[in-house]
Amino acid sequence: ATAKTAGDLQPQSGRRVVVVGGGWGGATAAKYVRLADPSIEVILLEPNDRFVSCPFSNLVLSGVRPLSSLTFGYGDLRRNHGVTIVRAEATAIEPETKRVRVGEGYYTYDRLVVAPGVEFQWEQVEGLPQAKDTVLHAWKAGPQTTALAKQIQSMSDGGVFVISIPPVAYRCPPGPYERICQVAWYLKNTRPKSKVIVLDANENIVSKTALFRGVWQASYPNIDYRPRSRVVKVDPSTRTLTTEFGDAVTYDVVNLIPPQRAGTIAVQAGLVGDDKRWCQVDHVTYESVKHRNVHVVGDSTIGIPAPKSGNVANAMGKIAAVNIVNLLNGRPPSPLPPGNTCYSWINDREAIAVVNAYRIDNGKVVQIEQKLTPGPSAIYGQQAVGWATSIWSDILG
């Protein structure tokens, strides 16, 4: 059969939830709507044919893991849960008529879940829009991750790796510092004369501060950490980054993580707030404060006192799904709180972690407690593998 390309792409026969984005939040939401009520049809829109996990992708840069070990198909969502997977990008949202556009055609919905992750604010760094293909972010796991690993592996001994960290809020607060550990570990073992220069736009290490500092002091003399160093310009022809204070830093390999905002579709659909960057939502249903019947989960959201992590996106996806089903069945939403754990690898074996648990207080998410591991250990490394095994299967299995 030839695919329809215009008009109603799949007329609705019963109740339907459409999900935009098959990442940590969206794929989870799609699966859990079906688990909570199999009579509801679920359509998942995702342009990529494979799911590539950002968590653990820093291990690809140090050669500890291949990207293939972090890459999964969407088939089980269809086979085990009856999710309809459409390999396409949503191009617009029409909340008034409850339609999501895909090119010339559209899908109708009763409730929509928007989970497009983050988009980069390229224009915030002079020279970056023109240099996107060579100045890598590797902040969406995929081809860029492998390409950055190759650049690092072909660096000569004595070469300088420079990483630029954007101001908060960005995806995965501890992620850049885990990456620094991985690159420093790899260079220490293979390029003893090389070093890692960190240009951090923030005042200090953003997450697990004392833990990362302790690890760097104990194990990585090759790290040169420079806080309050927001990069405003890149010039690939001279291999130079310039900070807002005019400091010029030259690199052999650069990893420029640009400032971020909610995925483009969320911005275009008017789901972001006055900051023009992030989406505010109800803390229990994840319904947008901007548009009714549209729910936002994952990194695109702001206001819930939980980090932009895969674990939180997964928790939001489940809670939103349960409450979308409650609402579609005329029941009140359940006040379910999220939880978060972020393991960070500090070498090939050992990890540290931060853990947050929350409760719902008067309709708002409130933290019960945050706990850190006392230090790095191989046990936490094993438990990190346990976490990844469980959560990947929770999203896609």
Place this chain on the structure above:
Amino acid sequence: AAGPLDGAGSKVLNCAACHGAAGQSRSDAMPILAGAHPVYFKKAIQDYASGKRLSPEMEPYAKQVLVLGLDEIAAYFAAQRREPSRVKLDAAAVERGRTASTQCAPCHGPAGKGDADKGVPDIGGQPPGYLRNQLLLFKAERRSPGDEAVTKMKALLKAVPDDTLGDLAAYYSSLR
């Protein structure tokens, strides 16, 4: 009819990130919660929340369980039929562990099922990595230091070489 995500089923959603769907962990490091005896389960949560049993992962989540309803959540996991770990085991280690397990049977029973009323856990079918790690923690007095419920077991474990702890872990993991 109640669906899998109604009531307690919705309160344990966060646990799946580590312990798997319905507590059926498939990894080597994370314990299976399905089929846990409620008395033991509740003590474990209380011990994590109070800091008696040390775990940076579990202390915050244990406090969340106390907010959401300990009895209900304990009953939920007890009602799940345990699907034993499928982590590969060394057959020779399992046999050596079987021999060494006679000293454990008075409390844990001949099939590792424990004693639901006395708070002795069912350790059969747990992943071997988890069991071995817990035995090492007990032996080093790093799990629940000073807890009288485990004084006797710890005294016994002091005399057991680490390699044998690995064998015991393999043996108990193999039980169905």
